[in-house]
Amino acid sequence: MTGVEVSVVLPAYNEEATIEHTVETTLDTLGAFLPAGSFEVIVAEDGCDDRTPEIADRLAAADDRVRHFHSDERLGRGGALERAFEASHGDTLVYFDTDLATDMAHLEELVESVRTEGYDVVTGSRRMPGEKQEREPERGVASTGYNTLVKLFLRSDLYDHQCGFKAFDRAALFDLLDEVEDDHWFWDTEVLVRAQRAGYRVKEFPVRWTPKGDTKVDLVRDVLGMGSQILRVWWEFSVRPRATRRAGLVAGTLLVVVALALMTVYLDPAAILDAIAGADPALVGVSAAVYLVSWPLRGLRYRDILAELGYDGDLGFLTGAIFISQTGNLVFPARLGDGVRAYVVKARRGVAYPSAFASLAVERVFDLLAITALAGAVLVGLVATGGTDGLAAAIAADIGTVTIGGETIAPGEAARTALRVAAGVGIVAVAAVAVIVASARRDTDLVGRAVRWVSDDSYAAYVTGVIERFVGDVQTVAGTRAAFARVGLSSLAVWVVDVAVAVVVVAAFGFALTPYLVAVLFFAVSVGNLAKVIPLSPGGIGLYEGAFTLIVVAFTAVPGLTAAVAIAVAVVDHAVKNVVTVAGGVASTLLFNVSLTEAVEGAGEADDSVSSGR
Structure with missing residues (x-):
């Protein structure tokens, strides 16, 4: 077909009851204001499992103004639209929802705003000031909340971002699509926001709109899917440009300085230094030797993981590579050492x-x-074995009873209850680990089933895919029972050794190592390491110490183990680990002739390569 100026795309998923009427209405409406032969209608059929493909084929065979593009699998609304637009012939590209909820009397204004008035992007609006549409309360509230978030976070000047009634200049749209990442319901919003950011001429005009079809608010699409996409684009526009390496270093350094400054408000720095000075140097040295044991374990684990991905590696080199990367994580924020x-x-x-x-x-x-398994299991074990009773008794003996508003409260019993609640959380954490492991060990789509249980919307497939990619990483190694057992056990061994270092450091401060204290240290180190997962400061400095101190002080009543001493233990524990890491990193860079500066620059190349799919 030649001479086509306007291409209208109808995204269709299981529309057997309406698609024929929609195509006929569209052709009639376009024919009323456009010259014959100047337009086409494309049915972008998106993996339908009803009679829509057959009907679309019949319509295309009967009228050369109609074309049909079929997909065997779901592409999502945005994906289906992009595919059809790429195959279209017109310079003015239009799409609207096949339920014809928007009054077709507005189609001429939509098309001509681009075709003759020169706008780049045009969208109908159900929410412009002074315009009222009949909407179910549930959908109206959701729409108001969504558009408010888009305007607030993404600084859009538009009132309605999801109205399925839009037109684009071909060149402008394809320029924008180079940056658009979403393939589903957020596609409309992302195109509109990026068009405004890029300075294109955008027009929004009011339309008469009648809701049709299923109007329920969908949990996965509207909350998880759309909300996460708003945050993604906000991060790209507002945070990423400012998140330079220098800014990260400054922010991480300031965070540590502020954390240390705040500690001086409620802790005596002199007491901390005195406590550190009183530690047994010989046992501190032993703790360093213990920590060194964890590194070949890390190398063995990494070798097993790479073997499952089809790569062979020698233990010495892989251990050195981990040393170098962890040294990078200590020097630079945001876990640049991984790159x-x-x-x-x-x-x-x-x-x-x-x-x-x-x-x-x-x-x-x-x-x-x-x-998670260590922290959850220890907490559950403390409650199951009555280990929390000693803590509750110590709290009661130290504080006694408290009277508030005429009511007498026993702090010991309150602590016991709180810990039981925390144990329940621990059980949930352990159960979550079991579910992830079960998902990784089976071919059954447990994640997909769970998501589809709360949502049958097409966006659920997108969210399911994100979660499944995470589980798929585990599944790569869990493909064989032996590999899963090796990597799982070596991971537990790595973190048990990590706790053992803290245990030896506590002994260096002169404290008797009771089973209860060792159990608390397991919990404190595990929670401290979880705090370090947040890449706010290089090496998690300040985060680990804070979490460790909070747990130790809250869960023990050991004479002399004050907050100042607990943080001194955390500082020495963390320092020992960091000194060993840096020493190993320096030795590895010399042994394997690797420049850390060159490697950090190469990390940026690595990130770019993965982002571009190379």
């Missing part, structure tokens, strides 16, 4: 960037599984 490792194994062993980052993702998943 350093990807660069090192790519440069020296030919491991492709996608595989290198996949191996890191698997390692992180097993780290989180191991830490």
Whole structure:
């Protein structure tokens, strides 16, 4: 077909009851104001499982103004639209919802706003000031909340971002699509926001709109899906441009300084330094030797992970690569050291960037599984064995009873109840670990089933895919029982050794190591390591100490183990680990002739390569 100026795309999913009427109405309406042969109607059929494909084929065969594009699998509304627009012939591109909820009397204004008036993007609006539409309260509230968030976070000047009635200049749209990432319901909003940011001429005009079809608010699409996409675009526009390496270093350093300054408000720095000075140097040295044991365990685990991804590696080099990357994490914020490792194994062993980052993702998943299992199991064990009774008794003896508003409260019993509640949370955490492991060990789509249980919307497929990619990282290693057992057990061993370092440091401060105290240390170190997952400061400095101190002080009543001493223990514990890490990192860079500066620059190359799919 030649001479086509306007291409109208109708995104269709299971529309057998309406698609024929919609196509006929569209052709009649376009024919009323456009010259014959100057328009086409494309049915962008998106993986339908009803008779829509057959009907669309019949309509296309009967009228050369109609075209049909079929997809065997769901592309999402945005994906289906992009595919059809790419195959269209017109310079003015239009789409609207096939339920014809928007009055077709507005179609001429929509088309001509682009075709003759020169606008780049035009959208109908159900929410412009002074215009009222009949809407179900549930959908109206959701729409108001959504559009308010878009205007607030993404600084849009429009009132209605999701009205399915839009037109685009072809060149402008395809320029925008280079940056649009969403393929589903957020596609409309992202195109409109990016058009405004890019300075294109955008027009919004009021339309008469009658709601049709299923109007329920969908949990996955409207809350998880759309909300996460708003945050993604906000991060890209407002945070990422400012999140430079220098800004990260400054922010991380300031965070540590502020944390240390705040500590001086409620802790005596002199007391902390005195406590550190009183530690047994020989036992501190032993703690360093204990920590050194964890590094070949890390190397063995990483070798097993890479083997499952099809790469061989020698233990010495892989251990050195981990040393180098962890040293990078201590020096730079936001876990840039992970990119350093990807660069090192790519440069020296030919491991492709996608595989290198996949191996890191698997390692992180097993780290989180191991830490969560340790923390949750210890807390549950404390309650199950009555270990919390001693804590409750100590609190009661130290505080006695408290009278508030004429009511007498026993702090010991309150503490016991609170810990039982926390144990319940621990059980949930352990159960969550079990579910992830079960999902990874089976071919059954447990994640997909769970998401579809709360939502049958097409956006559920998108959210399911995101979650399944996470579980898939584990599944890569869980493909064989032996590999899963090796990586799982080595992960537990790594973190048990990490706790053992803290145990030895506590002994260096002169405290008797009772089973209860050791159990609390397991919990404190595990929670401290979870706090370090947040990449706010290089090496989690300040975060680990704060979490460790809070747990130890809250869960123990050991004479002399005050807040000042607890933070001194955390400082020494963390310092020992960091000194060993840096020493190993420096030795590895010299042994394998790797420049840390070059590796950090290469990490940026690694991130770009993975982002672009290379």
